[in-house]
Amino acid sequence: MEEYNFKREVIDSSEPVLVDFWAEWCGPCRHMNPVLAAIARDYKVCKVNVDTNQPLAAKFHVSAIPTLLIFKNGSVAKRYEGVTSEQALRADLLALA
Known part of the structure; x- marks a missing residue:
């Protein structure tokens, strides 16, 4: 996702949005891909290559x-650093929905 799309897709979204800041060379980032793909079936997920x-x-x-980062109403509502469980992410997204 490019910066010019970020406002429309994340800040202006009426639903919670999970934003993944990642890089191709990052092993833990690659480890999160299946988790994020599963979550994306139910919630809006955007990826930002740092x-x-x-x-x-x-x-x-x-x-x-x-x-x-989980955004709600244009602001960061929750922040995680490092590998995070699907269960934790889903719980926070559900609470913010």
Whole structure:
């Protein structure tokens, strides 16, 4: 996702959005892919490559990857750093829905 899409897809979304800040070379990021794919069947998930979107990553103070942010009503409602369980992500998305 590019920065110009971020406002429309995430900030302006009426539903909670899980945003994955990741990089191709990141092993833990690759480990999260099946979890995120499963969650994407039920919730909106957007991916931001930190190598190609450094200003966006800096805006949200991403200093480690994967960083997972759940946005609700245009603001960060929950933040995770590192590998995170599908159960934890789903619980927070359900609570924010």
